[in-house]
Each structure stands twice: as structure tokens, then as C-alpha cells.
Amino acid sequence: MELKEFLKYKNIVIQCHDNPDADALASGYALMWYFAQNKKEARFIYRGRNEIQKSNLKMMIKELEVPVKYDPFFTDEPDLLITVDCQYGQKNITTTKAKRVAIIDHHQKVTTLPGMARIRSDIGSCSTLCWDMIREAGFNPNDNRLLATALYYGLYTDTNRLSEVSHPLDRDMMDTLVINKGTITEMVNSNISLDELQITGKAILNYEYHASNKYLVIEAEACDPCILGVISDFALETENVDVCVAFYQSPYEVKFSVRSCSKEVHADELAAFLAEDLGGGGGGHNLKAGGSIQPDYLKKPARETIEERLVQYYDRYLVIYAKNTKLNTSKMQAYEKIAQSLGCVKLTDVFPLGTPINIRTLEGDVDTVVDKEAYLMIGVEGEVYPIKENKLLSSYQLTNFVFTREFEYEPRIKNRVTGEVKFVMPYAKTVRTLGTSIVFAQPLKQPVKLFTAWTEDKYYSGDVGDYLTVRADDEHDIYIVKGALFNKFYKRR
Ligand SMILES: [Mn+2]
Structure with a gap:
């Protein structure tokens, strides 16, 4: 579902959940702005028993000019009702009659939805989702600084002062919005009654x-x-x-x-x-x-x-520290790695030597500096991670074939000096696994947290049915392979 599909309706009402929070207000505000850009009229309401009391929200509505109206006894039946930051029919939003319903939300999907919907429950705020949809429609929310500030505050409050942000799209919005810092500071400092x-x-x-x-x-x-x-x-x-x-x-x-x-x-x-x-x-x-x-x-x-x-x-969980663990491989089955094609990107192809960069993927952000030996690997599951040339060449053969793949969030690299952002995939080439390596493996009977020999402050979780795997030529190179993937990568010896 895209925003432009809404433009054919005449009487449009946007409604957020009762007892609105900053994210709900910013989301409705974003849609109102989108409609205004398209010379369309719309109304933004909230209902329920309580009118907004909290001082930070009152401040937000006034200073950021959020065009919202408290309308507990709303009786009109609009052609299109868009509910934001909540799902039509749920307990937290007073039901409004409408000819057509659309839902834009970032909570878990709870019901079979009536009508159109865009729900991204992996994203930190509904503001982020609205911001993304507006950009997708070809508009720039930064054209209205008050709106940009509201969107930022929506994400800020929904993710505990940004501390619980995890999705790269949330980070993209944080980095991109041009906001009134002073207003944010004022609102943050009258947050608690x-x-x-x-x-x-x-x-x-x-x-x-x-x-x-x-x-x-x-x-x-x-x-x-x-x-x-x-x-x-x-x-x-x-x-x-x-x-x-x-x-x-x-x-x-x-x-x-x-x-x-x-x-x-x-x-x-x-x-x-x-x-x-x-x-x-x-x-x-x-x-x-x-x-x-x-x-x-x-x-x-x-x-x-x-x-x-x-x-x-x-x-x-059973906790395994690979660095000082020796698995009893006599009880494990031996397997051989099946040849795979993966992707790799030479970082000097993307930005000049010495450029400080930020690599952003679904798994998180990595800051590094482009050097001669630095590559990015793109794994079978689409996971992206940095690798040094000597390690790359010891296990893979480089080819000149392009490498293609679809991503939920396409990995990108930002030049931290100029701010220029480039997508990774146009630079990706195919690499093939070299030779055969032998491993021992067994399915897990209990969930495991594994600290690999290279990650001392972060563990990998394995579930029942995943495979605990160790290289035959390095007893501390222990790792976990997802059960569903194991037979794709390994065959019995
Ligand atoms: Mn929210």
C-alpha cells in the first residue's frame, strides 16, 4: 500500500489511538502534510474519554503546529479513514464508521485487517514508517521543519530516548531529519508529571x-x-x-x-x-x-x-566459550562443505582510500576506515560483514561476475566526512568457495549461547535443531548453523 492510493478519496479522516502519544501525533501530522502537498483536504482527529493533558504533548501540538482535533463525538462517515500508530477495531482506538479503512502501524499485527494496511512491526516508531512512505511518494519531510521535529520526537519517545532503536530505517531518519533542537529539549524536560x-x-x-x-x-x-x-x-x-x-x-x-x-x-x-x-x-x-x-x-x-x-x-541455555572449549568430535558426524557462491565488495571501489565510513545493514552499523585490504562479504542469508583480503583469499576465489540479491533493507555505506551515501550492491562481485573443508557437527538438543573465538562480548544463539559445528582443522573454530540451512551448506562424508 502506498500513500498515492489515498489521493482518489474525497472525504478523508486520519485518526490516531485514544490517549495519543507523541508518535501517534507525529504520524497523523505527517499524513496531513502529505495531503496538503497534494492539495487535498483531510482531517486529523483523536477520540476517547480523555483530552490530552501531558505538558510535553500540549507543547508539541502548540509549538510544532500539529493540526489535530479532539473529537470524542465524531459522527461523520468518511470515504476513507486512516488509523495511525494503532489498528482499526482494537481496544485502544474508539471505532469510527467509515466506507473504507487503511491502517499504518508499527505494532504487531493483531487481527485480520479490514482493508488496506502497511504494518512494519520491526520498526521503532510509526513516525519512521510515515517518513519512509512520504519519501517513497517523492516528498521530503525536511521541507517542513516543524513536521521534521515532530517525527524525530515521535521516534525519540517511542524508543526510550532513542536507546531502544535497532532498525536501520530508524537510524536513517534520525540522521536525516533537520529539526529544532530547542523544542525537543523543552519537550524532553517536561516529560514527566x-x-x-x-x-x-x-x-x-x-x-x-x-x-x-x-x-x-x-x-x-x-x-x-x-x-x-x-x-x-x-x-x-x-x-x-x-x-x-x-x-x-x-x-x-x-x-x-x-x-x-x-x-x-x-x-x-x-x-x-x-x-x-x-x-x-x-x-x-x-x-x-x-x-x-x-x-x-x-x-x-x-x-x-x-x-x-x-x-x-x-x-x-547452555553457554559455550569457544576459546577454551574442546568438543568431543568422536561423537559428531563428519561433513564436507558444499561449494557456494557469495558476494563481496572491495571498499576502495566504493570510496577512496582513507575515507572514514559508516556501513549500515539490517544487523546494525559498523564504523571503519577504507583501507587497501578491506572488503565486505555478503553471505548466503544476505548478512553483510567486513573481511580482510588475506582471509577472503584463503577461503574464496574472486570472479568478475556481478552478484545480485534482494534485501529487506539494502546495505549502504556513508562517507562520514561528506555524508554521501552509496548502495553496496552495484559494487558486488561473486566469489566462490575454494576447495573443501571438513567439519564435525551435531544438532543441538538444548538452546545454546555461543561466544566464538572472535567475539568475546557478544554471543550467537542456537536453538534446538540448529547445528553445533566445528572445523576439523581448528578445534576452537566453533559456530552455529541454522537447522534449515545446514543441508544447503554441508553434505555427509
Ligand atoms: Mn508508536
């Missing part, structure tokens, strides 16, 4: 500490989700606390924030585990993450579910 300050204090008094695995669970009253970030950031500074989960339960959702300073616990992985099969989701990175759960999916209070899942989480 005195009542919420009290909620923060009360929540911290009621912590639950688990000494065996050094984690804290803190329940707060329903509040602005940013409070959860404040609580968990603060609580993690406590000695002997390695992981903290702060949450609240409201009738509409359970929200939680996860913080970890333990290298054995990636916050985003734990967040995803807490929300698994509970109608929500999690996002973030190793140190900070957040997520939500749909209360309808819970069979008991959120507190019990979260406590139980934490126990399960700590019980489920």
Missing part, C-alpha cells in the same frame, strides 16, 4: 531481586512508557544487578523495558522471549530493549508471567 515522578519512586520500592542470576523485576503503575526506561536505567546502576525488567500492566497493554549489563544476556533477546506468543513483540539491542504484551493473551497477572519467563530464560 509530578504524579509520574511519584510512580517512579513507588515502583522502585517494590522491586523483586533474584540473587542467583542477579536480576531485578520492578512493577510500576500504568504510566508513560518512558518512565519504565528511567526506572530500569537507574536500577541497573545498582551493584550486583546485571539485568533489570521494569513493566506495567494497563487494560490495553503490558509494556516493559529490559536493561542488561551482562554479556551473557542480550536485552533484545530477552525482550523477544518475554513477549513470545503473547501478541506483542520486543525490539532494541544488546544493552537496552523494550516490548509489549497483549493482556488478552495472559492467563495470569503480568508479574507472574514475566517472573516465570525469566526463570525459564535463565534455565534454557
Whole structure:
């Protein structure tokens, strides 16, 4: 679904969820601006029992000129109703009758959707999604600085002051928007009401500490989700606390924030585990993450579910440090690697020697400097990672054939001096695996966290059915191959 499909409708209403937050307001604002650029009239409303009270949101509406109207008794039946930052028919948005419905959202898809929809639940804010759709339609949100500032603030508040951002599209928007910094600072500094300050204090008094695995669970009253970030950031500074989960339960959702300073616990992985099969989701990175759960999916209070899942989480993994582990290969099956074609990019083909660059992929950002030996590999799964020439030539043969592949987010490189961005794929050539290497492997019977010999502060997770694999010629070169891919890469000897 694209924005231009909306232009054929006459009477258009945009509605965000009841009790709007900054992301909902910015998203509706973005669509209003898009329609104005196309000389179309539209209305932007929110409904529900409460008119906006929070001072940062009032400030946002006034200073950034958000054209939103509180319209609790709306009775018109528009030709097109677009719901933003929520899904039509859900509990958190008062139902408005309409001839046609469209949904733009970044939450987990909860129902069979009525009509058109664009839902990207991997993205940090609905503002990012609207920003992307507007650019796709050929407009530049930076043409309106107030809108750009609103979009930035939408992402900022939905990702706990940007700390839980993980998707490259969110980063692209952060880097690109030209904003009024002063307005952001003002809004950030009137974010919490005195009542919420009290909620923060009360929540911290009621912590639950688990000494065996050094984690804290803190329940707060329903509040602005940013409070959860404040609580968990603060609580993690406590000695002997390695992981903290702060949450609240409201009738509409359970929200939680996860913080970890333990290298054995990636916050985003734990967040995803807490929300698994509970109608929500999690996002973030190793140190900070957040997520939500749909209360309808819970069979008991959120507190019990979260406590139980934490126990399960700590019980489920076997941790392997490849550097000082020798696997018993006599019990493992020997396999031979099947020849593969992969992609590679010589960085000096993209930017001149010595250029400081930022490489952005779905897996994250890497900052480096272009040197003579630097290449990028593009793996079978589309994963992109830097590799040095000698390592590349020891396992692969270079060819002059172009390499093509489709990506959810196409990897790109930014020149950190000039800001120029280039896509990687036009420079990609095919490489082929050289010779055969022998490995030993066995399917995992228990989930594993593996610290490879090269990654000491980051682990790879393997699930039941994935293969624990070790090279025959290097007993510490242990890695995990996804179960579904193993037979593509290896054959029995
Ligand atoms: Mn949102």
C-alpha cells in the first residue's frame, strides 16, 4: 500500500489511538502534510474519554503546529479513514464508521485487517514508517521543519530516548531529519508529571531481586512508557544487578523495558522471549530493549508471567566459550562443505582510500576506515560483514561476475566526512568457495549461547535443531548453523 492510493478519496479522516502519544501525533501530522502537498483536504482527529493533558504533548501540538482535533463525538462517515500508530477495531482506538479503512502501524499485527494496511512491526516508531512512505511518494519531510521535529520526537519517545532503536530505517531518519533542537529539549524536560515522578519512586520500592542470576523485576503503575526506561536505567546502576525488567500492566497493554549489563544476556533477546506468543513483540539491542504484551493473551497477572519467563530464560541455555572449549568430535558426524557462491565488495571501489565510513545493514552499523585490504562479504542469508583480503583469499576465489540479491533493507555505506551515501550492491562481485573443508557437527538438543573465538562480548544463539559445528582443522573454530540451512551448506562424508 502506498500513500498515492489515498489521493482518489474525497472525504478523508486520519485518526490516531485514544490517549495519543507523541508518535501517534507525529504520524497523523505527517499524513496531513502529505495531503496538503497534494492539495487535498483531510482531517486529523483523536477520540476517547480523555483530552490530552501531558505538558510535553500540549507543547508539541502548540509549538510544532500539529493540526489535530479532539473529537470524542465524531459522527461523520468518511470515504476513507486512516488509523495511525494503532489498528482499526482494537481496544485502544474508539471505532469510527467509515466506507473504507487503511491502517499504518508499527505494532504487531493483531487481527485480520479490514482493508488496506502497511504494518512494519520491526520498526521503532510509526513516525519512521510515515517518513519512509512520504519519501517513497517523492516528498521530503525536511521541507517542513516543524513536521521534521515532530517525527524525530515521535521516534525519540517511542524508543526510550532513542536507546531502544535497532532498525536501520530508524537510524536513517534520525540522521536525516533537520529539526529544532530547542523544542525537543523543552519537550524532553517536561516529560514527566509530578504524579509520574511519584510512580517512579513507588515502583522502585517494590522491586523483586533474584540473587542467583542477579536480576531485578520492578512493577510500576500504568504510566508513560518512558518512565519504565528511567526506572530500569537507574536500577541497573545498582551493584550486583546485571539485568533489570521494569513493566506495567494497563487494560490495553503490558509494556516493559529490559536493561542488561551482562554479556551473557542480550536485552533484545530477552525482550523477544518475554513477549513470545503473547501478541506483542520486543525490539532494541544488546544493552537496552523494550516490548509489549497483549493482556488478552495472559492467563495470569503480568508479574507472574514475566517472573516465570525469566526463570525459564535463565534455565534454557547452555553457554559455550569457544576459546577454551574442546568438543568431543568422536561423537559428531563428519561433513564436507558444499561449494557456494557469495558476494563481496572491495571498499576502495566504493570510496577512496582513507575515507572514514559508516556501513549500515539490517544487523546494525559498523564504523571503519577504507583501507587497501578491506572488503565486505555478503553471505548466503544476505548478512553483510567486513573481511580482510588475506582471509577472503584463503577461503574464496574472486570472479568478475556481478552478484545480485534482494534485501529487506539494502546495505549502504556513508562517507562520514561528506555524508554521501552509496548502495553496496552495484559494487558486488561473486566469489566462490575454494576447495573443501571438513567439519564435525551435531544438532543441538538444548538452546545454546555461543561466544566464538572472535567475539568475546557478544554471543550467537542456537536453538534446538540448529547445528553445533566445528572445523576439523581448528578445534576452537566453533559456530552455529541454522537447522534449515545446514543441508544447503554441508553434505555427509
Ligand atoms: Mn508508536
